[in-house]
């Protein structure tokens with residue numbers, strides 16, 4: 001396979017991997033790991049378990065994580081790069097539509113909800129972002145790593161993309177971590193190099209998050225029960241992002257296993273698996289993702305179209 005074809009498949013793998021992880025992980029969102037293990041782990045698409053925020057969604061349907069990622073991808077394409085004002089406007093429209101949809105309204109996270117209310121009231125995107133260090137800007141950041149070619153640009157644009165909704169240092173650092181790691185995975189850097197680049201960039205914004213991501217590398221051979229208990233799996237960026245890196249690094253050569261590890265981690269399983277899926281897909285490409293998950297995914301063609309559009313734009317530039 002020639003290098004551009006291989007890279008195109010990695011772009012597809014990144015965005016489809018994120019959506020697959022999200023659609024699988026929504027089935028366990030908010031449940032604790034013990035209960036998931038008691039009920040039986042999730043290994044394929046299905047309806048979310050009762051009480052989960054996505055319980056009204058269909059099997060193979062993704063949640064707010066992927067929806068926000070696709071909004072970011074569309075904004076990048078139409079503005080030919082990150083325009084924070086355009087992105088804030090699109091997120092406001094998306095969030096307002098989601099909040100008015102009985103099936104999707106429970107999916108919008110608290111930080112995004114608060115920011116969208118502020119944006120709707122006329123507050124500018126520079127001041128609308130929540131100070132809560134939740135993972136909403138990290139879970140959607142993957143397209144920044146696809147769109148820009150240098151780590152300097154990826155770092156600065158990922159940080160900027162967080163601000164309209166998530167303006168804490170932790171959330172900003174989380175967006176940087178995911179976008180930088182996606183680009184390193186596209187370049188097929190090894191585990192050690194991915195972590196070194198990612199933590200080096202992340203530490204400029206939040207040392208605590210950088211250290212916990214580094215720890216995920218140190219713990220990759222430790223049993224998941226122990227790691228998820230130690231790390232915690234809440235929707236805070238300090239839990240979600242390091243847990244995703246742990247799943248990715250633990251199963252570095254086995255993307256299906258990495259995604260399922262994340263899906264059954266407990267806590268914010270859709271976001272952990274969304275981030276894990278984006279990293280696995282960027283490293284291995286779409287052909288490494290199980291056919292049954294690709295075929296059963298909602299809006300597969302639309303996601304492929306966005307991914308191919310970003311790829312082609314970058315090939316021309």
Ligand SMILES: [Mg+2]
Pocket residue numbers: 063064065107270271
């Ligand atoms: Mg979600």
